[in-house]
Amino acid sequence: MATDKLTDRQVKAATFEKYEKRTKLSDGQGMYLDVQPSGKYWRMKYRFEGKEKTLALGVYPDVPLKLARQRRSEAREQIATGIDPNEAKKQLKAAQQVKADTxxxxxxxxxxxxxxxxxxxxxxxxxxxxxxxxxxxxxxxxxxxxxxxxxxxxxxxxxxxxxxxxxxxxxxxxxxxxxxxxxxxxxxxxxxxxLKGLLKTVPTQHRSAITSPSELRALLKAIDAYGGHATTRAALKLAPMLFLRPGELRNAEWKEIDLKSGTWIIPGKRMKGTQKAKKAGQVPDHIVPLPSQATVVLK
Missing domain, CATH: 1.10.150.130 (Tyrosine recombinase, N-terminal domain)
Known part of the structure; x- marks a missing residue:
C-alpha cells in the first residue's frame, strides 16, 4: 500500500520562489501539489476508460493537505465504481447552478x-x-x-x-x-x-363621473360645507382647482409655494417618472398657476 509522502510543513514551505520554476510535489496515489507563480494547486492524475485525465482537488491553503487527501479518496472510490470524477464534478456544478436559478x-x-x-x-x-x-x-x-x-x-x-x-x-x-x-x-x-392574447380581457369598469354643472355645483358645495380637519378641507378645496395627482398635493411643502406671484413650483423629483430619470434631473419642475381662490385657501 502506497504511503503519503507530503507533510503539512512541506506543503506550507513549498513556494515558486524556492524552486525557481513550476514544480509538482507528489503525495502518492496520483495526487500532487502543483506549485506555480500564481499559487499552489492540488491535482490528481488518473486513468478512466484508457485515457489519462487530471482532476482539480482545490487550492492551498483553502484546501489543506488533509482535505485534499479526502477528496482524492472520494475520487478513487468513484473511479472504482465506474464513475468519472470529472464528469461527476460537472454534473454537481450544473445541479447547483440549476438550484441557484430558481x-x-x-x-x-x-x-x-x-x-x-x-x-x-x-x-x-x-x-x-x-x-x-x-x-x-x-x-x-x-x-x-x-x-x-x-x-x-x-x-x-x-x-x-x-x-x-x-x-x-x-x-x-x-x-x-x-x-x-x-x-x-x-x-x-x-x-x-x-401567452399574449391568451388571458381574458380586463373587464371595462365604468366609474361614476360628474357630467353636469348642477352635479358639480352640488359637489363643490358639499366640499365647502365639510367640517373635518383643516388640512383635509384645504386639500379637498384645492383638488378641483389645480388638477394635481393626490401625491403631489398631499406632499406639498411651503417652500414650493409663492403666494405673492401666485405660483407653485413642484420639483421634478416629486413628479411622476422613473427614479433613474429623477436622479438624472430629466423630469422637469412643474409650474402650477394659483387662482385667487386657491391663494385664499392656502392663506
Whole structure:
C-alpha cells in the first residue's frame, strides 16, 4: 500500500520562489501539489476508460493537505465504481447552478437590480404580487423547467378569482424577470412571450363621473360645507382647482409655494417618472398657476 509522502510543513514551505520554476510535489496515489507563480494547486492524475485525465482537488491553503487527501479518496472510490470524477464534478456544478436559478432566486436578483430605478412603492407592489401569486406556483422551479403552460396555469388560477388585471400584471412581471435572466445567460427564452392574447380581457369598469354643472355645483358645495380637519378641507378645496395627482398635493411643502406671484413650483423629483430619470434631473419642475381662490385657501 502506497504511503503519503507530503507533510503539512512541506506543503506550507513549498513556494515558486524556492524552486525557481513550476514544480509538482507528489503525495502518492496520483495526487500532487502543483506549485506555480500564481499559487499552489492540488491535482490528481488518473486513468478512466484508457485515457489519462487530471482532476482539480482545490487550492492551498483553502484546501489543506488533509482535505485534499479526502477528496482524492472520494475520487478513487468513484473511479472504482465506474464513475468519472470529472464528469461527476460537472454534473454537481450544473445541479447547483440549476438550484441557484430558481424563479424566486432570479426574481429577487431582478428586484435588487430595479431598486433605485423604480420607485420604492412600485417595487413593493411588485414584490407583494410576486410573493402572493407567482412564488407559490413558480418560485421553487428552475427557470429551465418553467414552460408556457406552467405560467398559464398559474395565471388561470388568478383569473378564476376574478382578478383579471392582476393576472395581466403578473404575466408582465414574469416576462420582465425572464428577459433579465436571458440577458444574464441564466435562461434561454421567455415563456410568457407566446401567452399574449391568451388571458381574458380586463373587464371595462365604468366609474361614476360628474357630467353636469348642477352635479358639480352640488359637489363643490358639499366640499365647502365639510367640517373635518383643516388640512383635509384645504386639500379637498384645492383638488378641483389645480388638477394635481393626490401625491403631489398631499406632499406639498411651503417652500414650493409663492403666494405673492401666485405660483407653485413642484420639483421634478416629486413628479411622476422613473427614479433613474429623477436622479438624472430629466423630469422637469412643474409650474402650477394659483387662482385667487386657491391663494385664499392656502392663506
Amino acid at each position: 424563479f424566486k432566486a432570479v426574481a429577487e436578483d431582478w428586484l435588487r437590480l430595479k431598486k433605485g430605478e423604480l420607485a420604492d412603492s412600485t417595487l413593493e407592489v411588485a414584490r407583494k404580487r410576486l410573493e402572493t401569486w407567482a412564488y407559490p406556483k413558480l418560485g421553487h422551479l428552475p427557470l429551465s423547467e418553467i414552460k408556457p403552460v406552467t405560467v398559464l396555469e398559474a395565471l388561470r388560477e388568478i383569473e378564476n378569482q376574478g382578478k383579471h388585471e392582476t393576472a395581466h400584471r403578473i404575466r408582465q412581471r414574469i416576462g420582465e424577470i425572464y428577459r433579465f435572466a436571458v440577458a444574464e445567460g441564466r435562461a434561454e427564452t421567455d415563456p410568457t412571450s407566446i
